[in-house]
Amino acid sequence: MADYGEFKVGAVSYPVPASPVLPAKTVLDPALATALDYFKAVLNLHLGAYWDALVAQIGLSGLAGKLVAEAVTYDPALYLQEAQYRFPLLALYRVRGDIRDKTVAWYRLKTEWRLIFALPTLTAAQMLSMSPLLWSVLRVINDRTQQGYDPSYQNGALVFGDGGIASIAPDSYQFGHLVNPRTDLVFPTLEMSFQVEEREQLNPGLLPLGGIDTTLSVSQGTPDDEVTVVEVSQDFTP
Numbered sequence: 001m002a003d004y005g006e007f008k009v010g011a012v013s014y015p016v017p018a019s020p021v022l023p024a025k026t027v028l029d030p031a032l033a034t035a036l037d038y039f040k041a042v043l044n045l046h047l048g049a050y051w052d053a054l055v056a057q058i059g060l061s062g063l064a065g066k067l068v069a070e071a072v073t074y075d076p077a078l079y080l081q082e083a084q085y086r087f088p089l090l091a092l093y094r095v096r097g098d099i100r101d102k103t104v105a106w107y108r109l110k111t112e113w114r115l116i117f118a119l120p121t122l123t124a125a126q127m128l129s130m131s132p133l134l135w136s137v138l139r140v141i142n143d144r145t146q147q148g149y150d151p152s153y154q155n156g157a158l159v160f161g162d163g164g165i166a167s168i169a170p171d172s173y174q175f176g177h178l179v180n181p182r183t184d185l186v187f188p189t190l191e192m193s194f195q196v197e198e199r200e201q202l203n204p205g206l207l208p209l210g211g212i213d214t215t216l217s218v219s220q221g222t223p224d225d226e227v228t229v230v231e232v233s234q235d236f237t238p
Contacts, residue, residue, distance in 0.1 A: 010164030010198035034163030087120035106200040113194040
């Protein structure tokens with residue numbers, strides 16, 4: 001049973017080899033990293049040009065080209081006092097989940113993901129122009145998730161499958177704000193939830209089947225009547 005010393009869940013094979021050049025999120029959580037990169041890209045593709053015109057119009061031209069100024073894979077609310085985030089901020093992270101056995105041989109990890117898109121601190125007049133943007137961010141993320149790809153991103157690759165995601169579905173959303181408890185600054189936000197499943201994959205350490213040898217015969221009751229109809233060989237030697 002030595003071949004069961006390895007296993008694979010989603011797109012990650014264990015044991016995980018040393019890879020100091022790559023960031024941990026890419027090596028250990030490619031599903032989350034892939035989705036975050038995809039969401040950032042499609043927001044820029046579908047809203048980037050309008051964003052640049054909008055911020056110039058309301059006196060925030062320094063934000064041109066920065067529809068997503070920073071992207072993180074954890075809950076930013078926990079670190080607003082310590083971190084110097086750049087806004088608009090896109091966050092995608094895991095919240096809770098459960099483990100579901102599908103058969104005795106494999107299982108699925110079902111997880112709730114949460115996405116937060118947070119605007120910078122705004123005046124009331126600026127928020128009047130900015131607030132509809134949050135609704136459009138929702139529509140872009142929802143549509144491109146339901147579609148599963150964008151023709152202009154990585155040549156239309158099915159990015160979720162490439163990241164080891166078995167299924168992903170937008171679940172709910174709400175609008176609100178983040179508050180910095182030290183400064184009382186308020187950041188308008190969109191919050192979305194997703195139901196995501198990653199499954200146990202074929203064991204990467206299993207040895208290949210060498211072959212099968214079997215003889216199947218039929219007879220009317222005497223050896224003279226015996227007729228061989230199928231011959232199959234078995235060989236489990238790697």
